[in-house]
Amino acid sequence: MRQELQSLPKTLADDVARNLVMTGRLIDEDAEGAYAYAKIALRLASRVAAVREAAGFAAYANQKYEEALAEFRTARRMTGNVELWPVMADCERGRGRPEKALEMAGAPEVHKLDKAGQVEMRLVAAGARRDMDQVDAAIVTLQSPELASHSVQPWTARLRYAYADALLAAGRQDEAREWFAKAVEADRDGSTDASDRLAELDGVEFVDALDEDGNGAAEPSEAGEDAGTDRD
Template sequence: MTISQLDAEARRELGSLPRTLAEVVGRHLVMAGRLLDEDPELAYRHAAYARRKASRVGAVREAAGVAAYTVGNWQEALSDLRAARRMTGRNNFLAVMADCERGLGRPERALEIARSPEAEHLEAEDRVELRIVASGARRDLGESEAALVELQIPELKERRARPYVARLFYVYADVLQELGRDKEAREYFARASAVDQEESTDADERLAALEGVEIVDIDDGVVWTDAEELTLEDEIGPEAEAEAAPSEKGADPDGGGRPEEDARDTGGGEASAQDRS
């Protein structure tokens, strides 16, 4: 684990520090990035240490802000990301800043960030994430129709399998369902499932619920089956099922059973989404 594992821009910024200090801070930034998903609290401690040692480095303040956001320290995250923005001139964390405002109970300020001139020049992924946050802010204000409008952007017609596209489809479907437009919600949950290769949403489960089926894991596969379907034991009880079992004379010599007739294998998968939308 060395500073060389950081991206080039972060290494350049750390070059303003004495070499030994830069190496120490760099290693903590590497660990913070590596642990962000699996152990956010430990990642936060690594980032906080780096911040104490090099608070005037933009890359350090960015890392500290993202780590604080991940553990729900909204005000600290907002402060660090604002500082990083002043130091670097980068706007790629506007969505995180806006979501911090939501976390602090200030959805109007989140919408101000989303409408800022800087938001118009973001890369596609950052722009989509900011629209998702803006939609969440509208929902915070009880404006579900406006929340849907916030998401009606060109990327809603995207077909490439990218995580931010899957999230856009998913949130759009979620708002549609909130508005009672279940048919359209099914369409967009299906689209989210189709492009969600990283399984960043639970689109499969939401779609299954709308279709009235349930997903059952079987080994490495997934079976969708009727949610209302009852087993023999459910219908007549375990004792009666035992009596209904074939006698030894008429039993299958291989001990095999009859497969479920109504199940169909889809091979889908799911992971829960972690967002504030």
């Protein structure tokens, strides 16, 4: 990104960089704020591919899928890279076009993706299947060497989580529980709510430790009244 900005006058490049930095800082916690900064960067340097890509992700985070797809397409035309192919397909899902997402999942571009990109494409394809109420097909789509592998990669937790969620949607609760547990093992940074889903399947109920007024600890219940219930 820094190299791309070198094509701009230094003062302008600095202004664009500041807005891109703020976009990156806010996108996970304040999507609207990130979008605002991305739009400023886009206004200042619309001919820079990295700016187009950042604007696309900011729009995507705000569920502005039409806009995100347009920005990703522009960035791809400018660079020739295929890295954005999975998120472009997911934008098609967001637009209510899961069939188009599946078409993209079978395109030659997928073979040019690295392993992480291919896994991401598999997740998008499975999501598209579920959009079309094809849960069993979604399960089959997620079954892969990456899912079966015991090594933990950046995508492992999300892949296992998606598989568990699809199994649960198919009514295969015992298998779903097993895979939610495996997702928890791989989810080192808490990127999913797999632990909550696992607790829910195990019948664990979390209750507030404060009373209704929030002034102190709740009175303990009678013995056996909350059997099987954990508290945090």
